[in-house]
Amino acid sequence: MRTFRYLSGVSTLALDTARCVGCGWCEVVCPHGVLAVSDGKAGIVDRDRCMECGACAANCPAGAVRVTPGVGCAAYILQVWLKGKAKASCC
Amino acid sequence: MKPLTGKEPIAAAAGPCACGGASGPGGGAVSCCDASCDASVAADGDSGQPCCGGPQAPAASPMARPGYELLPFVASFVTTLSGPVPVVRTTLGRGDVRGTLGARLGYGRDGYRVAPGLYGVGSPGPDSPVLVTADYKLSFDALRRELSGIDAWILVLDTRGVNVWCAAGKGTFSTGEVVRQVAASGLERVVTHRRLILPQLAAPGVSALKVKERCGFSVVYGPVRAADLPAFLRAGNRATPAMRRVSFTLAERLAVSPVELYHARKWLWWAVLAALAVSGIGPGGFSLSAVWERGPWLAAATGAGLVAGALLVPALLPWLPGRAFAVKGAFVGAIGGLFTVSAAVGVFPGAVPVSGRVGMVLLAAGISSYLAMNFTGSTPFTSPSGVEREMRRAMPLQAAALVAATASWIASAF
């Protein structure tokens, strides 16, 4: 997977280190190794690998990670543009 | 086996059955050549199934119940405090493989589900781990085929026939659904522990903390791939970093690419028709002979764009230039277009003038670029922000390529 990289500088991922309790849930659930805990605090290791899946934010008990989650699927985004969010379907 | 001539004393056929067919297990009560058998068959009106042809079907399974169909992947039932639970096989039968192919190729993809609820593999007991998965049959099959030699429970959620990853994104593989199925299956009476193993890719839809709060079961995220589950379980529910990363190998890429082709079929015929129609336009207005002479080349360029965008881009993904899929697609599509042009020139040197050749390349590149962009939906690493940015930039260019291709193709006829 190290060979795949998508566009840089687009992810909406934001980490509030002050709130982080260092539990490590974000590191466990992230499928791209974007977040890692060291010295009791989570840090963003490789932001540009983030695919905005939202797993980290959903499982952070402290509300320290925020991301606008969604599916990186052109067909779905096109449907949202054409028909609106309510009617779009994906996968 | 010699056919009955009608002269043999049928009633005396007490020895080996004269009309062939091994009597099935439990047979012997009524010989298949018995007159009473014939009579009952006639009475059933079941003339489509000859009484005397072929072996007798085995007796009904003791698990058969009126009004239910016993699924081929269910091997037996295990009794629990919450009632009987089907134990499923860990090998895929021919029907499973056929279903997988169908789902991969696109037909029969919707509604390819298993009933939500609790299942088992091996000889599951009160201490056995509980693995949670989606009701998409491919997800269910992918899980059970990795579990040979393992005793475990499988809790299938109602994800509307959608795989784990997409269901988590859509919110059907959710905290609420986990809690609901835990309650509906009576899981707390089946197992003594209070632990659920969820696929890691379900994490976008589930809050481990809230599951624990709402049903008392704590969530452990298992590996991304079901194939790593045995090692994960052996290691005491520990995943190596590699098990936590999604992969997108050649095999995985090729497995999802036919779906793109399947979706493309809807407009492919229209695209080919349009290519033929445009080819008919020439100095003398519309002519069928021009359609016949020039049309196939533009149609071929359309096909080249399709193959490039839907098959070659997925296959060659890591080696293609550019980060944006639209760029990768345009690159492969242009090469595909050039191939078509060289084929055209090779066969009929004068068939397509230069401006027409440019049109063919533009068309193939534009179509391939668009299809490649759509492939973002099948990849496990493209972010929605990134895809949106790419689309805003690429779609005007793709439209422009289409217009320019049509214009130069028509111009090449004059």
Ligand code: SF4
């Ligand atoms: S949104 Fe997904 S990919 Fe991005 S950091 Fe969170 S878990 Fe990782």
Ligand code: SF4
């Ligand atoms: S899940 Fe939240 S609190 Fe836990 S380590 Fe990550 S950011 Fe910190």
